[in-house]
Amino acid sequence: MWQTANGTSYGFLLTMAFFLPLFHKGTCRPNPCLNKGVCEEKRGGKFKCRCTKPFKGRRCEKGCKRVCKKNMCGYGQCVLTSLPPFFQCKCKEPFKPPFCKHVAACSPGPCLNGGTCMKDENDFHCQCLDGYSGKFCQVVPSDCYEGNGQLYQGKVSETDDDDECLHWNSYFLLEKGVNPFNILEDHRGLGPHNFCRNPDGDIKPWCFIRKGKKLKWEFCNVRKCSEILVILNSSITMKPPETPSKPPEILIKPFGATVQPPKAPLQPTETPVKPVSPQLQSPVLQNATVKEFATCGRPLARRNRIYGGLKTVPGAQPWQASLQARLEGSKQAFGHVCGGVLIKACWVLTAGHCIDNNKEMQVVLGGVDLMKPESTEQTFTVEKVILHENYKETSEAVYNDIALLQLKSTEGQCPEETEFVKTACLPNATFSDGTECTITGWGATPESQYGSDQLLDAEVLLISQEQCSSKKVYSNLLDDGMFCAGYLKGGVDSCQGDSGGPLTCQKDGVHYLYGLVSWGDSCGQENKPGVYTRVTKYLEWINSKITGTARKAL
Template identity: 35%
Template sequence: MLQSLVSGSLSSLVQGDILDNYVRTDGAWILGQKNQFYPTLNREECAEKCEAEQKFICRSFLFANKEKQCITLADNSKTTVMFRRSDVVLFEKRIYLLECQTGRGQDYRGTESKTRNNITCQKWAERSPHIPNYSPTANPGAGLEQNYCRNPDNDEKGPWCYTTDHRTRFDYCNIPECEETCMHCSGGNYQGKISQTESGIECQAWDSQEPHSHGYYASTFPDKDLKKNYCRNPDGEPRPWCFTTSVTKRWEYCNIPRCTTPPPTSGPGRQCLEGKGEDYRGTIAVTVSGTPCQSWSAQEPQKHSRTPENYPCKSLDENYCRNPDGETMPWCYTTNPSKRWEYCTIPKCHSTVAHTEITPVVVPEQAAVVEDCYEGIGTNYRGTMSSTITGKKCQTWSSMRPHRHTKTPSAFPQADLRRNYCRNPDADKAPWCYTTDPSTRWEFCNLQKCTSPGQLQLQTTMTPNLGMASSLNADCKTGNGKEYRGKIAETARGKPCQEWSSQTPHRHRDFTPQTHPSSGLEKNYCRNPDADINGPWCYTTDPGKTWDYCDIPSCPSPQFQCGKAKYEPNRCFARIVGGCVSKPHSWPWQISLRTSFNLHFCGGTLIDPQWVLTATHCLDRSPRPSAYKVVLGLHRERATEQSVQTRNVERMFKEPSGADIALLKLSSPVQLTNEVIPICLPPVNTVVADRAECFVTGWGETKGTGGDGLLKETGFPVIENKVCNRPEFLNGRVRTTELCAGNIDGGTDSCQGDSGGPLVCEEHGKYILQGVTSWGLGCAQPMKPGVYVRVSRFIPWIERIMNENS
């Protein structure tokens, strides 16, 4: 149970780390009407100042690392506006963020201020309309602030308040139980510590890939508390579950008791479609094809687990269309025995019916060469980078989860705040984004400043997957600049730097030549001794500014890097079947595998100047390498461009255990050009995160969607094998050496002619080959996503073959 953390005494602290009682957010700053400043040495000392604060109830504190400054605050992110600021960490008392109760709710410190009968509460300090027995002065440790529901007398029925209705002296409040010892609904918010399955098997830790590899990463599910090996429900199952430590049992449900108090109220619901329609509560009960829906409580003709008992908070009434498990839109099981389920047609909220236009396929002209870099401070950057300097995924600008903010597309219409692409809407020092990590509000993006004519030029043609040596003494940085040893000695705002060995005008003791002898803290040069993610910095000679970042340009990249195209791709996520025509040469690792008669029949991926990866089943036509050839640098299937290169196949290597993956050694290395660049390979045995957005490309069957003869692309999410192997999807057919990707409702997929081609996912500004197109049940069919060979499982085999046959 949570301990009370109200002001006045340190004796009430939970045993252990004092910071365990706080929620941490990097890069967040809040303003409070009441605050106190303290010089402190560390965060723990700042937390002690917050606990001992006498002038107000301390709900949070800010800690500025380099300034060594602590600010205690009466406010938190629920009561005031939050801003971005670098090198500041916000710590908020967990107890003041919770809107639930544990036990009788004596420690409840939330902001509910209405009774269960919807009567507004009277302020505890007031004496009208009711003279209270409990007040802030008489009960200083009970949290009797404003008119919030509280339980100062430890009433067994939970938090209550005096009411503003003179006829009703007091009433109880509807405060749900915190899901720590029990669960509401399907346990999607359960945060308890049960870590055994219903059959008694110990759970596998979420950050472990042994004994079962999986795609459920904490960064992908930031609001699901995937920590340690606790039972959780990140994917809409009927109740919490976990991967097990038994090699013979991949996952299993956990026995979590249901809470006895009512679940949080979700409102009356909508009668129209908004977003995914998870709050749709209308009475439409027919699918898109006109088939009547089956009652959710029935098991005929479809047997299923989406029952009112398993999903008690999803209003599975009658046979009405609903979205209980986070699908694309409301759906239902059908009364047609041959059609298990279908989506429903729900009118959109606040929309008018417009005529539908068929958009013709547009064949783009040659795209301009795009260096994914920014000029100046990047306010005009319009690229598609969507990850930060530490590799965190960017939050969509229109989303308020996990971070609420004001930098929305409507508020900044000229800033091009599309999807989750890095941008600089407020003229910061470089493009940035809010992150999907709840503990890191924002970060600068993994982008370099464009090389200007006067800067160092390195035009090194390099072999893919190899690094580039950089000069430590060059006035440019690589990564976060921890190894920077150049001689820039002023901040980005033009202020001269203070010498590291000096204590004037700013006293400091953490970053000196003595404390960091290997960090190059000589004279007053900009350095990064603490590996700050935003780059080198220095203390300044301005008494009013303790420190600031330096504007150190990034060292130029090699001319060709694996996984980095010279032509910016469309990144089409349209409804390849149902995809869109690619920009020419924006996927320069895509190859066409052809017969000796120049007939395209399969795809493949260039992974090295002399090696191509494809599917084994693409080589069933002939056992002779001379029966095949590889064509590269093409956009049109006819391969009429001047950029085309053709190579014969010298040797073929099929994966020996029977996996659908094969290596082709070309007769000679290809020439790396803007149109021919290899893809990057993933680390051994890595698993793509569930819901990661990836792309497939190919010249395969388009099923009448247009773009025939041109390279097409489409993007869709990876589907974790646990979900993909459900009976309604691929029913256990997907092996651990394979992965699924696609839209559950169909419409987009790889198809005949795309086999052997790449499934690529972007990481740190590069595309990584995660899958080889292998098989599927039809093309773009609902509930039948495509299946791809998981490349990371075969990296040792790939490396061995390439090394032995170089």
């Protein structure tokens, strides 16, 4: 049974599942087959790939698992190739080919673009000419990205934390169930290299990295073209273009762009919003007494998940909140304890068992990474906590597990609506059993028992009250303020999340907050799905508390 006393939050466990290959349509131009596969066109705009050994798969993306053996490449990455022996060791300097086990610093010199290799015993570093950067001076002065960097084709291969990127065809990715050429919508620019790219529409170029035996991802240390403009306007010396006759604008042309002059950074724009059906419009939103967000339940970002939630794009779950706490009067840093959901400009819903009156709380909106500050974040102090009057916690279940958090405005401003911060819609209609809905949070995973640093999401099915109340499931523990979601078979079921976080269901492209992560017996176990607070039961309570607080403020 979950332990929820004293505000402890364990969240749900996500059992990872591999992604099915993207369904491609169209001709064989350009060739969709990887690793020198031969494309054959079929009827209906479909195609088939004839693969060369040892590759297989719909797009010849899968390699023989016996090719890359443990420790074969020493201090390097094993990548797949289309020619015998069907692999290659990509060594990290100062280790040398063929198997990256022998050290030879600065012999031959690895530094590019006139850089000088400086030997330090068995290690080295490159001293680059002005304007050049990167571990090997491979990043030229004009290496920058524009907008969100989806067209970026530069040579930055290091993250903001100076970690070296994995090759996109690294065997370590396949070993972890990740194939970038399969699971990403835009594989332009990806290839047998470790340069940063943005194939999923994130806010800037990124790459995969390896931390011990764990696969992670990080944003890259690549500049925006507008930053280079600032440098030019400040008369900071940069290496001039090779052809003096070219205007300065060519110097800052983003990699992969088709335009000549630089543009200002792209600004998020709202798309026309389809009206929400009246029967699903929340009374809370209708009776707003303060300036409300223009829309609810409509994320602007696409939901592209990599490795079952390893990477969630900022803005894909813009109503997700991180409830953070520290001891009252303490100067310690705030730590994440629960999830929450933004439902109104100054109001966040969370689970009642997340509340601890002995702690000072704040709410962070718009972020996906708990381990570092993000430019998309907005942080607010919790001014008022309203716990449901009939909240009750027993050794077996939690009842009326819901609470409202009123955020303290900063200079008269509550959270500002952006591409990364939006409200979820509140429904007053039910969704049918079997509906597929989404849960999100920073809960525990097989790789991280005490929680994930990255925001994760997973799909679950709504389970009927009759099934969930059967003797082999939860018997008579459930009341009408709870419901189950997940998979009764357990095992490969998805049941990831974080206490107080959202379960949202879609109708006509709009996301409605249908449940809050509450409690469960273990996780991923057969006949023990997750239990959620049924938001529709508490709409009147939510509305009365918010409007009552507004009247008192007047």
